[in-house]
Amino acid sequence: MDLAFLNAVYANGGPYVCAYLDTSRTAEEPDRETARRSRRVCEALVDQGADAATVAAVAGVVGCDREIAGRHGQAIVAVRGRVVLAEELPVPPARDEAAFTALPDLMPLVVQFAPGIRYVAATVHCLPLPYAEPADELEVACQAGVWPGSAVAPGDCHLMRGPAVSWLDGAGQEAADGIAALACSTDAEAIVLAGIAWVRNVLADNLDGRWRKRTVTCDGDGYPAPRGRALMEEELAAAFEGRLRxxxxxxxxxxxxxxxxxxxxxxxxxxxxxxxxxxxxxxxxxxxxxxxxxxxxxxxxxxxxxxxxxxxxxxxxxxxxxxxxxxxxxxxxxxxxxxxxxxxxxxxxxxxxxxxxxxxxxxxxxxxxxxxxxx
Incomplete structure (x- = not known):
């Protein structure tokens, strides 16, 4: 893992405010729960001697970037009234923590971003047309990411559609070429395919040899992804379990x-x-x-x-x-x-x-x- 993205944290020296919070949206009233956690963290920072401007900067970014479904967390580092890092965490911390300190503890953050595998996920499913048979239209959804950080910071989802009858007459090759192009442009080292079994097999067969060797197929669909989550998150977790770049x-x-x-x-x-x-x-x-x-x-x-x-x-x-x-x-x-x-x-x-x-x-x-x- 390249740690250069953390250089800005240390650029101006401390003292620092460093906070880890559970910002999951699984509670009955998630916004109220996040606000309660934010208040408790800010009170703890004030008790430790943090200045008001820096505490206010932290409070201003807790859970406010975008709505992410399910369980997740947030890491925030601020110094002298300015937030220098705010990252979504795929897994919430075991407990909310906040420290006013000479050096921020970024170990919990970097551990959650490992192993940092670049990938393309693609899944195919039926897209029924009005007054037609359910399998008349097929849609391929694909998305590039870096696992596991992209679980809560997904990239754009690209969609390709076409009639099922044309899948064996060129449409499958066109979709495979689109997936391979996305993998090349993002320097991916793995393609993970899911969805309808016979269609994903056609996709795999139409990939060139370089990508076919890096392709993993799995059951499930994973589409559509919940709000703010990566496409095929469960399938990716299974495919990359215990794996390194x-x-x-x-x-x-x-x-x-x-x-x-x-x-x-x-x-x-x-x-x-x-x-x-x-x-x-x-x-x-x-x-x-x-x-x-x-x-x-x-x-x-x-x-x-x-x-x-x-x-x-x-x-x-x-x-x-x-x-x-x-x-x-x-x-x-x-x-x-x-x-x-x-x-x-x-x-x-x-x-x-x-x-x-x-x-x-x-x-x-x-x-x-x-x-x-x-x-």
């Missing part, structure tokens, strides 16, 4: 080979942090569920409500005193341009749940006598 799978294999040879890879929180300090970590590997064993000690002054200190560079403020290690690790990865791969623990158990592929040869172990520290 192909590039990430190659990096995981490389990490395992280097780990065996004890060169070019490190493992454990202390050694991974040391590699980040040297800007040596090219790719971080992170186990889920996340469970770092310790907090990360850093050389940052105690949080003040006055003007923030000037940012001392990539390493001088990678975390905050007695704070979560995950917050510091993610910031360090963003600031040093390291990519992130989230790997289920049962696929690749890592010491402390963290490992790193190194960009260049050099010292790969830097023991910390009092535990990991940055600053």
């Amino acid at each position: 192909s590039a990430d799978r190659a990096r995981v294999d490389l990490f395992q080979a280097r780990r065996t040879g004890r060169h070019g890879a490190v493992e454990g929180l202390s050694d991974a942090v040391a590699a980040l300090q040297r800007s040596q970590a090219g790719t971080l590997l992170l186990n889920v569920p996340v469970g770092f064993p310790v907090e990360l000690r850093v050389g940052v002054p105690v949080l003040r409500t006055g003007p923030p200190e000037a940012d001392p560079g990539p390493y001088g403020a990678l975390g905050f005193c007695a704070g979560p290690a995950g917050a510091a690790v993610i910031r360090a990865a963003v600031r040093t341009g390291a990519e992130l791969i989230v790997v289920p623990r049962d696929q690749l158990p890592l010491t402390d749940g963290l490992g790193a592929l190194l960009r260049y040869a050099g010292p790969e172990r830097a023991p910390h006598p009092h535990g990991p520290a940055v600053g």
Whole structure:
């Protein structure tokens, strides 16, 4: 996963307001429930010393972007009266959280966006015409996305229609070409087909060899999608369960080979942090569920409500005193341009749940006598 989209969060320094909320629309009165959660979060931030302008900025974006059906959440980061990040989360947080802090904890956000597989979903269904047989007209709906983030941030849904009688006489090829063109333009690595079995089989047969090898067919229809949700969400979840991007799978294999040879890879929180300090970590590997064993000690002054200190560079403020290690690790990865791969623990158990592929040869172990520290 490329973490460059988080650069703007750290651009101006803190202190930050960081909030995670359940904005699901499953309650009897969802708008009232969201407003109640927003008030509680804002009250907690005021109690922690956050300024009124920043609290108001957070309140202004809670649940207001668009209406999304079902269960979901929202992550918000704001600083000095301005929201610098507001992202929809496919899964709501276990509980609403809000912190006024020197460093925002973005670990829960990035974990939800992994593995980040680019795909095209296509499903075919009958479109009855007036006074005609139900199967006289067929419609193909297709949509590109990046799984699983696009579950609650879907792209445009493209529709292609045609008579069923012409499906074997060119219409199937035309639809397959349209799906392949969308996959090419979005750099997709998978096509997922659903809907009427014989029609999706025609689609698969009409894809060229490059895409046929990357195609997954599944039962179900998935159309129409609920408001604000991705097309074929359940089918996509089943197709991508436990799967990594192909590039990430190659990096995981490389990490395992280097780990065996004890060169070019490190493992454990202390050694991974040391590699980040040297800007040596090219790719971080992170186990889920996340469970770092310790907090990360850093050389940052105690949080003040006055003007923030000037940012001392990539390493001088990678975390905050007695704070979560995950917050510091993610910031360090963003600031040093390291990519992130989230790997289920049962696929690749890592010491402390963290490992790193190194960009260049050099010292790969830097023991910390009092535990990991940055600053």
